[in-house]
Amino acid sequence: MYETLLAQMKKQLRQLDSWLIAAAGHATAKGFDSSVFLTQRLAPDQFAFARQVQVTCDTARLAASRLTGKEAPKHADTEQTLDELRARIASVLDWLDAITSDDLAGAGTRVVTQPRWEGKTMTGANYFVQHAVPNFYFHLSHAYAILRHNGVSIGKRDYLGPLTYD
């Protein structure tokens, strides 16, 4: 399950990268600075676009780290342009590419915690299914929705990416 779902996260990150390319193209066609996208948000107390992309990356990165015990690359959250966000996605993809099946042995029974849980722990299995996967898709979908709300021409096929038919 872990290998399959992490592979799917990688696929979705590649799709996210393609939306950033589409956003840049839209800005060029309309003649505005594409970095305007980074501060757009759907509600004043929701994350802006840049943060949605950062957290999508972080959720995949931290999930793989917590399920394997391998230290993940850190990012400074200082991206100011679509290209810088694309570099962050590429960095996470590079790191995820190096995770092997052996690394994921025992992932489901690892003890996972984070500061905001105030000492509580979850099994790797519960953490992954109840926290990492829902959060990943939450921020990914919000990134998509912010671009669609702002006129970028992407569709469901750009969200799902190529499907593996028999």
Next chain:
Amino acid sequence: MYETLLAQMKKQLRQLDSWLIAAAGHATAKGFDSSVFLTQRLAPDQFAFARQVQVTCDTARLAASRLTGKEAPKHADTEQTLDELRARIASVLDWLDAITSDDLAGAGTRVVTQPRWEGKTMTGANYFVQHAVPNFYFHLSHAYAILRHNGVSIGKRDYLGPLTYD
């Protein structure tokens, strides 16, 4: 994997139901007809709120049906109120509750197709991970985002629901 992820879909549907309750409370507090939410959308060529909820339900319902071969209840897509959408969620939850581990035996190797694939097929495993789960969270997150965009006070804890700590 199928049982775990379907259980998670059920949990997310219960959370979705709680957002509809919050939306109704927001409408009452502000003095507007809560059925206004059903036609809200984030982009003119995206689904409105009612359709996002319907498709979230359908994605879970059809996934369980395609992975088990059991016929799922059909819905007429005629909901006009939040309460009618809540009834749809309840109907899907009732049906999902009746899916057993035995029903899911061999889910990963089932042959899945749908009309828009024009004769192509996917394995149950590929369909579930590449299509059902991403679509489910896509429409769920869009339903959430539409409510947040329209001032409903829900947060990440309402999205994730209770976590299973050790």
